[in-house]
Amino acid sequence: MxxxxxxxxxxxxxxxxxxxxxxxxxxxxxxxxxxxxxxxxxxxxxxxxxxxxxxxxxxxxxxxxxxxxxxxxxxxxxxxxxxxxxxxxxxxxxxxxxxxxxxxxxxxxxxxxxxxxxxxxxxxxxxxxxxxxxxxxxxxxxxxxxxxxxxxxxxxxxxxxxxxxxxxxxxxxxxxxxxxxxxxxxxxxxxxxxxxxxxxxxxxxxxxxxxxxxxxxxxxxxxxxxxxxxxxxxxxxxxxxxxxxxxxxxxxxxxxxxxxxxxxxxxxxxxxxxxxxxxxxxxxxxxxxxxxxxxxxxxxxTANGQRQERPAWSLSEPAAKDLTPFWAFCHEVGITIPSGRFHRTGDDLFLLPAELPSLNGLNVIRCGLFLGELRYGRFLPAHPLALALERQEVKRELALDPEGPEVIKYLKGETLLVTAATPPGNGWLLVTTAGFPLGWAKRAGNLVKNYYPPAWRMK
The missing domain is CATH 3.40.50.150 (Vaccinia Virus protein VP39)
Structure with missing residues (x-):
């Protein structure tokens, strides 16, 4: 050098x-x-x-x-x-x-x-x-x-x-x-x-x-x-x-x-x-x-003066009926959602901080937790939702050994085969390693379809 x-x-x-x-x-x-x-x-x-x-x-x-x-x-x-x-x-x-x-x-x-x-x-x-x-x-x-x-x-x-x-x-x-x-x-x-x-x-x-x-x-x-x-x-x-x-x-x-x-x-x-x-x-x-x-x-x-306040960001929240597929998904998998304000932009559903101030006039790239997409009466969970979940007992968890080959296959986006460790019945699964969430998968018959996003996959 x-x-x-x-x-x-x-x-x-x-x-x-x-x-x-x-x-x-x-x-x-x-x-x-x-x-x-x-x-x-x-x-x-x-x-x-x-x-x-x-x-x-x-x-x-x-x-x-x-x-x-x-x-x-x-x-x-x-x-x-x-x-x-x-x-x-x-x-x-x-x-x-x-x-x-x-x-x-x-x-x-x-x-x-x-x-x-x-x-x-x-x-x-x-x-x-x-x-x-x-x-x-x-x-x-x-x-x-x-x-x-x-x-x-x-x-x-x-x-x-x-x-x-x-x-x-x-x-x-x-x-x-x-x-x-x-x-x-x-x-x-x-x-x-x-x-x-x-x-x-x-x-x-x-x-x-x-x-x-x-x-x-x-x-x-x-x-x-x-x-x-x-x-x-x-x-x-x-x-x-x-x-x-x-x-x-x-x-x-x-x-x-x-x-x-x-x-x-x-x-x-x-x-x-x-x-x-x-x-x-x-x-x-x-x-x-x-x-x-x-x-x-x-x-x-110096402490002379007061902290200024901002008005809350006035955003419309989705109607309760629109959230029905989301709550059904949470019940199916057995997960608890953090507190906050729901906001929907097109098909995308977000959870915003309750104390969020007005951001009018700013170029906002992302605000809060991206929960997933609401389409045709169904909910498709987003990857950030999985990573935001705390280590907890869930109804439908696919636990992968951190030192085993299956977790590498999952992180590379490959389809997995059903094993004795796979929860019974078709539906969504929270994939974890050592108890910590990695992402989503979905059981369909004898296969476990991989929903790990392409941009995040292990190369």
């Missing part, structure tokens, strides 16, 4: 010779860190460690984060498809730890795709907070939606809007706002060497800093008094980190820094910004910890 000369010269001048040599040696070392984060909405950390096929090493700054062995194909295991964990660089787990989201809060993830931090917020709040998940790139919202659905989240809205448009709709509304800002990506050079080319061309710090300042200013408008912004990047550049935060605090005197106290995390470089308070920010360095480069800052807003 050839690092940009400008980057090298800058880091040497900032760090000094001894630390610089240690830093660059580690940055040039060919290493791949394998880590995952447990979905505590579905399974406790203790139980996950009990059923996981290998020993796990804890990530120091994240109680749900673990390093796993190199030989384990984490993206091919049935537990991954059941949404029991998310594959994420350990350093990227820090911002949500700093955000410290709580159940019942209104939370905005301003630059949310591909969804790693959104899933972390949802699990941390046990799916009991209203999450607005935004990304300005419409293509990236597809990956975002898939990841939050795989985690079994239900109380979310995925939007595709410019931050200024969100700020116009949600002034002083959110309890917490996360800005995982677009940046020069220097902290990812080791993991993705191609980023060194993008750094020279499109993502130089001078290009990124105005965008980051704009994001921070819009977030400041949206966070309620007493609320919190967490600003994070995956770069080493002080212009995008300590200096960016310093300038924000000058523009917004109603905000102040709060320290981040996590094991294995280094303090911010106050000397690079000429302000001792910036030691309260946090950094992860590849030569100091087992992770890639990361920066995070907690910006608290």
């Amino acid at each position: 050839k690092l940009p000369e400008e980057f090298l010269a800058k880091m040497e001048s900032l760090m000094g010779k001894e630390e610089y040599e240690t830093f660059i040696k580690e940055l040039k070392r060919k290493v791949m860190i394998h880590s995952l984060r447990v979905n505590t909405k579905k399974i406790s950390v203790a139980e996950f460690r009990r059923i996981f096929p290998y020993d796990l090493t804890p990530v120091p700054w994240c109680a749900e984060g673990f390093y796993y062995p190199k030989g384990f194909k984490a993206s091919k295991h049935p537990f991954y498809y059941a949404g029991l964990y998310y594959l994420q660089d350990p350093s990227a787990m820090l911002p949500v730890v700093a955000l410290a989201p709580q159940p019942g809060e209104r939370i905005l993830d301003l630059c949310s795709a591909p969804g790693g931090k959104a899933t972390q917020i949802g699990a941390a709040t046990n799916d009991q907070s209203l999450l607005i998940l935004n990304d300005i790139n419409p293509k990236r919202t597809k990956a975002l939606l898939k990841n939050v659905e795989n985690f079994g989240l239900t109380r979310f809205v995925v939007t595709n809007n410019q931050p200024r448009d969100l700020a116009a709709v949600f002034p002083a509304y959110f309890d917490r706002v996360l800005i995982d800002a677009p940046c020069s990506g220097e902290g990812m050079f080791r993991r993705e060497p191609r980023l060194t080319i993008a750094w020279r061309r499109d993502y130089h710090p001078q290009v990124c800093t105005p965008l980051q300042a704009d994001l921070l200013d819009h977030a400041a408008r949206m966070v309620a008094p007493g609320g919190r912004i967490v600003y994070s990047t995956c770069t080493f550049s002080p212009e995008e980190n300590e200096l960016q935060v310093k300038k924000f605090l000058v523009r917004h005197p109603d905000f102040y820094l709060t320290g981040i106290d996590c094991e294995g995390v280094s303090p911010g470089r106050e000397e690079w910004a000429g302000d001792a308070s910036l030691r309260k920010t946090a950094r992860i360095w590849p030569h100091c910890a087992r992770g890639e480069g990361q920066f995070a800052a907690v910006l608290e807003r």
Whole structure:
């Protein structure tokens, strides 16, 4: 990997010779860190460690984060498809730890795709907070939606809007706002060497800093008094980190820094910004910890004033008779549906968060849990519904061994044969592994028809 000369010269001048040599040696070392984060909405950390096929090493700054062995194909295991964990660089787990989201809060993830931090917020709040998940790139919202659905989240809205448009709709509304800002990506050079080319061309710090300042200013408008912004990047550049935060605090005197106290995390470089308070920010360095480069800052807003409210989103609910096929399906399979408001768009049936505010004027990609389709007096269940169900006793469950061949066939979309473990009688089945839902199937005679969606199948 050839690092940009400008980057090298800058880091040497900032760090000094001894630390610089240690830093660059580690940055040039060919290493791949394998880590995952447990979905505590579905399974406790203790139980996950009990059923996981290998020993796990804890990530120091994240109680749900673990390093796993190199030989384990984490993206091919049935537990991954059941949404029991998310594959994420350990350093990227820090911002949500700093955000410290709580159940019942209104939370905005301003630059949310591909969804790693959104899933972390949802699990941390046990799916009991209203999450607005935004990304300005419409293509990236597809990956975002898939990841939050795989985690079994239900109380979310995925939007595709410019931050200024969100700020116009949600002034002083959110309890917490996360800005995982677009940046020069220097902290990812080791993991993705191609980023060194993008750094020279499109993502130089001078290009990124105005965008980051704009994001921070819009977030400041949206966070309620007493609320919190967490600003994070995956770069080493002080212009995008300590200096960016310093300038924000000058523009917004109603905000102040709060320290981040996590094991294995280094303090911010106050000397690079000429302000001792910036030691309260946090950094992860590849030569100091087992992770890639990361920066995070907690910006608290003073409690002067009140959180603003939004009117409820006025949407018509389907007539009770229209839901008859849906309730018949629930009774047939024996499942319990979370509380919320039903909404029908064409044939599609959704369950919306009860406290959903008006979203008029915004480009909404998905709102709430997609339950399925109502067609010709019948209900066809959606894949996200299966993944949102909690581990429970159901009337019609097809339990597949996580280490057996049948579960792989199912995840690849193949038709299964009826066995002694298949519930009797034709009809819908909830397919599970180790008790955790994977998706839907339907028994028809001696065959089990596979309803695992093509876009989700194991390759």
